[in-house]
Amino acid sequence: MKRPLSSAATSEDRKMKKVKETETDEKFEKIDGVCQKNRGLASFDENMLFEVLKHVDAKTLAMSSCVNKQWHKTGQDERLWELICTKQWANTGCGEQQLRSVVLALGGFRRLHSLYLLPLSKPQTSSSSCSSSSSSSWGPISQQVIRSKPLPRLGKDEVHLSLSLLSIRYYEKMNFNNRNM
């Protein structure tokens, strides 16, 4: 799996956390109402949270920003949203670092996902130009698609489209600011 972070960095982070943990050996935490006295394990620290969130799907990552302030901060992390976006993509035809700097400059992966990638993953619920199936038959199917894990792989065109839309949005905002000056 592609990871923007070097794994060396994360294991180093964990080592630092480890030193802290051994020092707090005697600390006990209430986990699920059961007093885990003398267990000595610190509860999930920020690093462990990040590691778990690396593997969640888009819905869970977005939802996690509502848990508390620390989670909100972690849930907004661009590196996590980059993972979410690129998981869906076929080969974009440009380097990872290059793509990253462009997307970050234009507003970031989180925005890219919520504004332009999310609509692409949703099924067509409204009766579109396709006249074949009746609108009622889309009901249960659309529910299934939202809940199912394997995401539709987005092709090059869809990726380029979403990136273009992100650029347009950025430039629209830019022009608007200039006009006021």
Next chain:
Amino acid sequence: MAQEASSSTSSKTISLKTGDGEIFEIEASAAKQMKTVQRLIDDLGDDITIPLHNVFSKELPKIIEYYKKDITGEITKDFEAEFVKDLNDDEVKVLFLAANYLDANKLFEFLSQNIADRLESKSVEYVRKYFGVENDFTPEEESKLREERAWSFRGIKEDE
């Protein structure tokens, strides 16, 4: 149990003592995969029983089972699926915390994926309870955030 490896590297077993006083044996090559254990071995020597204050007899056997499989190079998707099949969310959490303490990278990665899978379609309240975190948002802040992310709340399962 302990198999004598034909290679020249350690075919020794290491004794590990859990926080609740039970002793378990693992092969030295498996112990190497748990960096915390290896560090303790380096400091204390491999003839001494290594104390693991923060790991208990409930979870250590499972961890040992994983690494026993790992050193034979036999960890497959099927094995991993079977490994977590009968574990509830809390048991996985305990294993994950232990893997973190032991600095057992492979198990840690695997379990972080498994926990992520288990969190899919869970409610915010469930996640708070599971991770033992307090909600520090005001009601207004929280409802604003939820509104912004309304799409992510569709299909959330009822908490058990």
